[in-house]
Amino acid sequence: MLAYAVILVEFVLSGRFRSISARLGMDVTMRVHQLFARTALALALLHPFLYRGAFNPALPWDATRQFTLTDDFGALASGIAAWVLLPGFVLLAMGRDRIGFSYETWRWMHGLGAVLIAGLLLHHTLAAGRYSTEAPLAVLWAVLLGIAVLSLVNVYVFKPLLQRRRAWTVASVKPAGLKTWELTLQPDGHDGLSYEAGQFVWLNVGHSAFSLRENPFSISSAPGTGPALQFVIKELGDFTRTLGQVAPGTRAYLDGPHGNLVVAGRGEPGIALLAGGVGVAPLLGILRQLRLEGDTRPTSLVYGNRVAEQISYRDELDALARDHGTEVVHVLSEPPRDWQGRIGMLDAAVVRELFSAPEKRDWLYVLCGPPAMMAAVEDCLIDLGVPARQILSERFTYD
Ligand SMILES: Cc1cc2nc3c(=O)[nH]c(=O)nc-3n(C[C@H](O)[C@H](O)[C@H](O)COP(=O)(O)OP(=O)(O)OC[C@H]3O[C@@H](n4cnc5c(N)ncnc54)[C@H](O)[C@@H]3O)c2cc1C
Incomplete structure (x- = not known):
C-alpha cells in the first residue's frame, strides 16, 4: 500500500505544478522524485515476501490466511506484471543517458510506462487486496489515481492548450560565446510572462504546443526590462545544436515560470x-x-x-x-x-x-x-x- 501511494504521488511531482516547483525548486523536486522512486521500488519488491516470508507468521484472526492471501491468478497476474516491470522502469530512468535514447523518446516511455504500471497496480490492489476492497480504501485509491492522471493531463493537455493562446515569436538568435547562443522571444499578441529573475521555463521552439520537444531553460533577462524574454543557451544535444539555425519569426511556446532560484524578497545584507x-x-x-x-x-x-x-x-x-x-x-x-x-x-x-x-x-x-x-x-x-x-x-x- 505504501509503495502504491508513493508511486501515485510521483505523478504529482512530475505534474509541473508551479506551487510545487516555485516553493521547493526543481532540484529538490527532482531529488524527492528520485528518492521516492527508489523507495517505492524497494517496498514493491519486498511486498510479496512480506506476505510469504518466514518473518510473517499467520495472523491470530486468520490462521489459514484465507483472508489475507489469494491464489486467484487473475488477481495476482497484474501485480506480478507490475512487479517485473517496475525495476526495469526505474533502472531505465536512472541510466537513460548511458542507454542512448533521445530525451523525448525516454519521456514518452517514462510517461506511458508510469501509466501502465499504475493501472496494473490499481487492478492488483482492488482484485487481490483484502483491505483495499473495503469501500474507504477503494475510494482512496481511486481518488489518488484520479489525481495522478490529472497531473499528466495537466502537463500534456491543459498546459499546451493554454500555451497556444499565449504564443511567442523568436525575435533573434545571436552568438553569446563559444557554442553558446542568446535567444530573444517576443510575446505574440499578449502582455508576456509574469516571472521573477532567476526562474526558468520549458521552452518549445518551432513545434506544436502539444509536442514533447521542449527543454528547460533559465530566463537570463530581468523582468523589469519589459515583456521580451532572453535566454543563454549552450549547445549540447539535438535542440541546442540547431538553435543557431532558428529563423526570427519562428513560433515558440513556454511553460512557466518555474523554480525558486529567486532573490526577490530576500533580506540578506549581501x-x-x-x-x-x-x-x-x-x-x-x-x-x-x-x-x-x-x-x-x-x-x-x-x-x-x-x-x-x-x-x-x-x-x-x-x-x-x-x-x-x-x-x-x-x-x-x-x-x-x-x-x-x-x-x-x-x-x-x-x-x-x-x-x-x-x-x-x-x-x-x-x-x-x-x-x-x-x-x-x-x-x-x-x-x-x-x-x-x-x-x-x-x-x-x-x-
Ligand atoms: C532547470 C533547468 C534550467 C536550465 N537552464 C539552462 C540554460 O539557461 N541554458 C542552457 O544552455 N541549458 C540549460 N539547461 C540545460 C538544458 O535544458 C539542456 O541542455 C537541454 O535540454 C539539452 O537539450 P538538447 O535537445 O539539446 O539535448 P538532448 O541531447 O536532447 O539532451 C541532453 C541532455 O539534456 C537534458 N535534457 C534534455 N531535454 C530535457 C528536458 N526536457 N528536461 C530536462 N532535461 C532535459 C537531459 O539530461 C539530456 O540527457 C537547464 C536545465 C534545467 C533542468
Whole structure:
C-alpha cells in the first residue's frame, strides 16, 4: 500500500505544478522524485515476501490466511506484471543517458510506462487486496489515481492548450560565446510572462504546443526590462545544436515560470552569485534586475569557465562592476597567456578565499553550474558556517 501511494504521488511531482516547483525548486523536486522512486521500488519488491516470508507468521484472526492471501491468478497476474516491470522502469530512468535514447523518446516511455504500471497496480490492489476492497480504501485509491492522471493531463493537455493562446515569436538568435547562443522571444499578441529573475521555463521552439520537444531553460533577462524574454543557451544535444539555425519569426511556446532560484524578497545584507559555464544564465537575470532596482547591497559574481571564449557578456559584466559595484571574478581553467584573472576551477579554495570573512556568513549565495562545482561550493559554504537556507542552487542536469 505504501509503495502504491508513493508511486501515485510521483505523478504529482512530475505534474509541473508551479506551487510545487516555485516553493521547493526543481532540484529538490527532482531529488524527492528520485528518492521516492527508489523507495517505492524497494517496498514493491519486498511486498510479496512480506506476505510469504518466514518473518510473517499467520495472523491470530486468520490462521489459514484465507483472508489475507489469494491464489486467484487473475488477481495476482497484474501485480506480478507490475512487479517485473517496475525495476526495469526505474533502472531505465536512472541510466537513460548511458542507454542512448533521445530525451523525448525516454519521456514518452517514462510517461506511458508510469501509466501502465499504475493501472496494473490499481487492478492488483482492488482484485487481490483484502483491505483495499473495503469501500474507504477503494475510494482512496481511486481518488489518488484520479489525481495522478490529472497531473499528466495537466502537463500534456491543459498546459499546451493554454500555451497556444499565449504564443511567442523568436525575435533573434545571436552568438553569446563559444557554442553558446542568446535567444530573444517576443510575446505574440499578449502582455508576456509574469516571472521573477532567476526562474526558468520549458521552452518549445518551432513545434506544436502539444509536442514533447521542449527543454528547460533559465530566463537570463530581468523582468523589469519589459515583456521580451532572453535566454543563454549552450549547445549540447539535438535542440541546442540547431538553435543557431532558428529563423526570427519562428513560433515558440513556454511553460512557466518555474523554480525558486529567486532573490526577490530576500533580506540578506549581501548577495554572492557563483556560476559555472552557462549556469550564469539565471544569475545574469538576477544581477540585471538588482541593477534595475538600484539595489545597494554588495554583490559578487564568481564566474568559472574553461577558456576565455566561453565567457558570455564580458562587456556587460565589466559595466556592472563599474556602475553597480558588483565584484566580478572570472576563473579560467585553461587561460590564455596574457590572462590576468584567477586560474583553476571554481572550487572550495576560491570560495574560501573570497567568502570566509565573518560578515559574509550572513549573505545569500546563489549557485548554478556543473554538478562537481555545485557540490564543492555547497560543501565549502556549509563548512564556512553559511546556513543552508541562505544557499539557493539549481542544477541543469540530474543523475
Ligand atoms: C532547470 C533547468 C534550467 C536550465 N537552464 C539552462 C540554460 O539557461 N541554458 C542552457 O544552455 N541549458 C540549460 N539547461 C540545460 C538544458 O535544458 C539542456 O541542455 C537541454 O535540454 C539539452 O537539450 P538538447 O535537445 O539539446 O539535448 P538532448 O541531447 O536532447 O539532451 C541532453 C541532455 O539534456 C537534458 N535534457 C534534455 N531535454 C530535457 C528536458 N526536457 N528536461 C530536462 N532535461 C532535459 C537531459 O539530461 C539530456 O540527457 C537547464 C536545465 C534545467 C533542468
